[in-house]
Amino acid sequence: MQNSIQSRNPDRTTAKKPNKFVDFLLVLMMILPFAGCIALKVLFGNPGKGINVTGAQIYFTVKMPLQDMYITEGTAVSAAVVIALFALVLLLTRGLRRDPDTKRQLVAEFIVEKCDAFVEDNMGRGFLGFSPFVAAVMALSAFSSLSSLLGLYPPTSDISIVAGWAVVSFSLITFYKLRGGAWNYFRGFFEPIPLFAPMNVISELSTPVSMAFRHYGNVLSGYVVSTLVAAGLSSVSAALLRMLPGAIASFPLLRIGIPAVLSIYFDVFSGIMQAFIFAVLTILNVKNGFPEEEYERRMRKKQARRLEREGKKRPEREKNAA
C-alpha cells in the first residue's frame, strides 16, 4: 500500500482537487442499490399477512438445465452490498497523496493498517498478501449482516450464500494444503493409522459445513427471535389498546423502538462478531493447513534442480545440507 501510494504520486505539492461530482455519483452508487432493494421488497412483498417467519422471497425464477435458478431477496441484497462496497472503496481511495490531507485517505490508511496488522499477528509476515482477501470477506459479511438494519432480508441468514463463501475459503485452505505436494496431502488422511481415513475425510469436510452453519445460524436466530418478539409485542399492544375506537385499536404501538434494542445485539454485535470469526477461521485454517517445512524442502529441491539444469555449480552450503 505504502509503495503504491508513493509510486503513483510523485512529489507534488499542488495535486488536482478531487472532483466533487464524481464523489456525489459514488455516494449515489452506495445508496441506490439499497433503495432498489427496498423498492423490490415493497413491490413484490405481500403485506397484510401479518408477521410470519419465512425464507427469502423469490423474485424471479430463471430456467436452467439442471436446476432452476432463483433470484431471491437474499441474492438481490447481497449484490447490492457488493456494489455499495465497491463504491465505498472507490470513494475512499480517490485522490490518494503521499502526505494525506483528506479525511478519506486517513480512513483508508487506518483500515489497511489495521487489517495488515491483524493478518500479520495471526499468520506471520509471509502471508501478508492475504490481507485484501481477509478485509473483503470481513466487509462483505459485516455489511450483509448489517443490511438488516434497513429492514432488508440479511443475505447471511440464507444458507446458500454463506455456504458459497465457505466453499471459497475451503478451496483456499485446500490449495494451501496442496502446496506441500499432492502425495503429502493424500498421505495426511491416513495419518496416525490407516483406520482413521474416514474420520479424517469427515473432519476435512466438516470445516466448510461448520463455518457456513455457524455464520448462518447466528444471523438466522437473531432474525427469528426479533420477528417473534415483534409479533408478541404487536399482540400485547392489541390487547392493551382494545378499548380504543377505530384504527387506533389495531395500531402496534409497542412495536415502535422496543425491538430495536434486540437488534443492537443480534444485528450489530452478532453480525460483526461472525464476520470477524469467519475471517479468523479462514486464516487460521490456511495457516495451520500450510505445510511449511514440506513446502520449503520442495522449493529448495526445485531450485537445486534448476541450478543443475542451468549448468551452474551447486553452492557448497546446500551440498552439505543434502
Add this chain to the structure above:
Amino acid sequence: MTALAIGIIIGCCALGAGIAMIAGIGPGIGEGYAVGKACEAIGRQPEAKGAVTSTMIMGCAIAETTGIYALVIAILLIFVAPGRFVDILTKAVRQIP
C-alpha cells in the same frame, strides 16, 4: 383420520424442536467455564486484559457452534418440516384408492 395424522406430525415436530434445544446446555456450561477462567486470568494478570478478552470471545463463539446447530435444527423442525411432512402425507393418502 388425516386431521389426526397432521396433528401428530405437527406435535411431534414441536416436541423434536424442544428436545433438540437440550443441546443448549452444553455451550452454556462451556462458555461459562471459559469466561470464569478468563476472569481468573485477568485477575492474575490485569495487563493482559485485551488479549485475554479477545481470545475468550473468539473461543466462546466457536464453543457456541453446537448450540447453533441445535437451534438451526429446531428452527427447521418448527418452520420447514411440518409442511414437508404434511405434503408427503397428503400425497400418500391420495395414492390409496
